[in-house]
Amino acid sequence: MKLNIVPARTGLVWVKLGITTFFRQPLAFAGLFFMFMALMSVATLVPFVGSALALTLLPAATLGLMAATLEASKGKFPMPTILISAFRAGRERMRAMLTLGAFYAVGFLAIMGISTLFDGGKFARLYLLGGKITQELVSAPDFQTAMWVSTALYLPLSMLFWHAPALVHWHGVSPMKSLFFSIVACVRNVGAFTVYGLAWLGVFIAAALVVMLVAGVVGSADFAAAAMVPLMLLLASMFFTSMYFTVRDCFVTDETETPGNL
Template identity: 30%
Template sequence: MHAHILGYSHGWRWITEGFALWRRAPALTSYVSFAYVLLLLLASSLPYLGQFLAALLMPILSIGVLEGMAAAEGGRRPGPEVLFAGFRGPWRSLAALGAFQLAGNLLAVLATILVDGGLMLGLYRGTIDPASLESEPQLLWPLLVWLAIALPVTMAYWFAPALVAWHRQPWPKALFFSFYATLRNWRALLVYALGIAAVVFALVLALSFLAALIHPYVLGIALFLLPLVLVPTLFAGLYLQVRDVFGPR
């Protein structure tokens, strides 16, 4: 499995080209993005096994999002069933990726107990009020422990669904190749993450300025509309990352 190594400039290109892909097919890219989020929220809201079910569905449904983005790029207009394209492929291997990510994230949270006695776990579960904390530095070490485990898990998962569904890799190899690819492309991915943060900050700042000049309601309306563009652009950026790092499907 060959992974291209890309430079810093690709990180910004994934943002601009992702926005251009949304503009090319706003209905399709928005549908697959928000339907994906909505289905995961509905699954996670189920009692008892909701979080586990959502974790298993996440990589399967993500293939539908990538298929939708590929169709938008190719000028095709698939039906609503495109979101469930992952179920027509190796869905068991995709579900295994979801179980791996869930287990890794749970391990990251549980590991923080070793350094904070359950403080971060309480914040995660909502049993501890953040306002009750006397000082923020006490969260530094548990955050570092969490990051030391959660970051490699995220790197291993990042490209893995596409590698399983589009490049027919067994799920353990997909995790390995995804980790390798994200590690080698840290420059572009770092610029992408920082670029997204900078764009959001600049937009909120500009909208706040306009709201101060015109009317406070302008900010509320704009902050409601902003995710309608930002979320599909983020998913389009993920598709472009898969395409540029591993080549076309």
């Protein structure tokens, strides 16, 4: 396995592949994504450690969605059990994935901890525990500072873990090495990932504008409220579908080391 440098325009290809692959099996991907969301939600309900548990399981669940994309790209129907692929690859791989998840949980909670220095924990409590979102809360300068600081700190964390689950599961890379390889791949392919991120942002904004336009034409604000959430969730499912292609194209593997053989 070695790093592959791709041109910036590949970011658009990743977005296109994510959308077209989703529509090969729309019911399967939509169902898997809602199961993914439900799994995270149920994990947060565990007393005292719910948020940390959900964060720990996130890399494994994300790997499951990547595995589903691989199946669909081969013309196969991804079954619900594919979401737990990380826990069916043997004890060693499962332990490595849980270790990776623990690293992610520690990193994310550390970011939330840093954010409390700016607003006394309002943003962290809302993000981790939920609560009522009010205009007064989100417009408060200290809350906005905490939000933007958290966003800035999350970017390098996401780069560390972007490729890591796939590297651990499909290529047997150790958790620490997978983090190093992941951030190097993101940095070396920063042009493609920038285009990828901007393209997805454009897709989400365009979809929201279409909903608002249709709501204006029919003269119903309720339509916008009813349509926006499911539409955003479907687009999020397409986004997760596209993640597999970013990993596939950033690394060149030997024929005996391909995901389908591991």
